[in-house]
Amino acid sequence: MKKISQLFLWEENKIITNNNLLFPSPETNKKIPILFRDTIPEIPSTTYGSFGIYKYPAKFIPQVIAYILKKYAQPGMKIFDPFAGYGTVGVVSRVYNYPYELWDLNPLITTIHNTAIMENPKANVVDLLNEIKKSKKEFLPNWSNLKYWFPEEFLEILAKSWGFVYSLDEKLRYLFLIPLLNVTKYFSYADEKVHKLYKSKHSKKKVEELLKKDWKSLFYCLLEKEVGKLQRKLFENALLKPHKVKYKIKSGVDTLKEELDSEINILITSPPYLQAQEYIRSTKMELFWLGYDEKYIKELSKKEIPYHPVPEVEIHSPTFFHHREKIQEKHLLLLYDRYFHAILGTLSRLGKKVTNYMCIFVGPAKVRTISIPIDDILVEHLEHLGWKHEITYIDKIVARVMFESKINPASGEKDDRIKTEHLVVLKKD
Numbered sequence: 001m002k003k004i005s006q007l008f009l010w011e012e013n014k015i016i017t018n019n020n021l022l023f024p025s026p027e028t029n030k031k032i033p034i035l036f037r038d039t040i041p042e043i044p045s046t047t048y049g050s051f052g053i054y055k056y057p058a059k060f061i062p063q064v065i066a067y068i069l070k071k072y073a074q075p076g077m078k079i080f081d082p083f084a085g086y087g088t089v090g091v092v093s094r095v096y097n098y099p100y101e102l103w104d105l106n107p108l109i110t111t112i113h114n115t116a117i118m119e120n121p122k123a124n125v126v127d128l129l130n131e132i133k134k135s136k137k138e139f140l141p142n143w144s145n146l147k148y149w150f151p152e153e154f155l156e157i158l159a160k161s162w163g164f165v166y167s168l169d170e171k172l173r174y175l176f177l178i179p180l181l182n183v184t185k186y187f188s189y190a191d192e193k194v195h196k197l198y199k200s201k202h203s204k205k206k207v208e209e210l211l212k213k214d215w216k217s218l219f220y221c222l223l224e225k226e227v228g229k230l231q232r233k234l235f236e237n238a239l240l241k242p243h244k245v246k247y248k249i250k251s252g253v254d255t256l257k258e259e260l261d262s263e264i265n266i267l268i269t270s271p272p273y274l275q276a277q278e279y280i281r282s283t284k285m286e287l288f289w290l291g292y293d294e295k296y297i298k299e300l301s302k303k304e305i306p307y308h309p310v311p312e313v314e315i316h317s318p319t320f321f322h323h324r325e326k327i328q329e330k331h332l333l334l335l336y337d338r339y340f341h342a343i344l345g346t347l348s349r350l351g352k353k354v355t356n357y358m359c360i361f362v363g364p365a366k367v368r369t370i371s372i373p374i375d376d377i378l379v380e381h382l383e384h385l386g387w388k389h390e391i392t393y394i395d396k397i398v399a400r401v402m403f404e405s406k407i408n409p410a411s412g413e414k415d416d417r418i419k420t421e422h423l424v425v426l427k428k429d
């Protein structure tokens, strides 16, 4: 069903597909529609293998990176993502045999990446789960709000499970960390349907219902299921035959201040989309259970783009100023300015050490009802600095076409359900 609507959109845009592999010609137009997810037959779905072990907000689909590497990279080139989030750029770089460097403010990247690239350890999960039940080791996070997020009853089983997992050697520990994070969240008052950490009516009811059941058995059963799921994902990942390549990860770094030690060849990134997400807040519960302390987590939150002041840079984009004029409210104007000074300043600075391409993926962003073409602003600014705009690929989030348009209460207009994500490719001139 989804396939049919995708094909329809493709025809509408007069795009020719060739055996499912699509390399549009840049000569025809600088903006070209594409369905990245259909371009890479060797990666059969967006959550295949290690690409689907954890739900990180605004995660890249692996096919975008695979497409870039297949079309623009040469053997031996070094790939870099300064806003790496889940670390998808690293996992894909392994598949195509490229060394890479990843940075992110969110320290979660270390746990996700170490899990994503691990070899499936030989382990008897049932035996290990039985050991948890008998474990004398305990761990609880140093979190002033712990009792707001968890009913007293669950804390004992959580403390034992985490204590046990932390006592395992590294290989086995990574087999349990993400599964246990997922089960821990399920046993909390957090609403998993909402990205931000949020206690809702629905999630309070979930905990009430759990307490009426044999929740201990359910806890171990879910944990076993989650570990099994991870093992299947690692098995799928091995089928992609990833290479052992050189890599570097800097987690907990503020990309706005960090410098590259040496030149890199291709920068591939997806920076935050204006004020769309608060990544640290969304993953705060995970960070506490992973042992990060409250003061550190608070400090990280303050560094997120666009929530803290940044040095101003000269912006070379008429589109930036055109949209700026339409924003009335002071606090929104402040966010708009901070966002672009942060992103444009950082990419201009880091771009000096990029030898070949910068590929920047940005999603839909609005200030109130005003759509902001982040991609056009990036292109105008970076062209002024000497980068050559090769192409912008426009990827449609096709599934949404299936739903009927609704009226947006803020604008009173029909909601534009066909959202797009844009990949800007710039070449060093």
Ligand SMILES: C[S@@+](CC[C@H](N)C(=O)[O-])C[C@H]1O[C@@H](n2cnc3c(N)ncnc32)[C@H](O)[C@@H]1O
Pocket: 056, 057, 058, 059, 060, 061, 082, 083, 084, 085, 086, 087, 088, 089, 103, 104, 105, 106, 253, 254, 255, 256, 269, 270, 271, 272, 273, 279, 280, 303, 304, 305
């Ligand atoms: C759109 S997400 C990137 C997602 C990534 N492409 C993936 O595949 O998961 C943007 C990332 O920027 C990070 N970020 C926000 N402010 C930052 C800062 N000042 N320094 C470094 N990273 C930052 C967030 O933690 C988030 O992971």
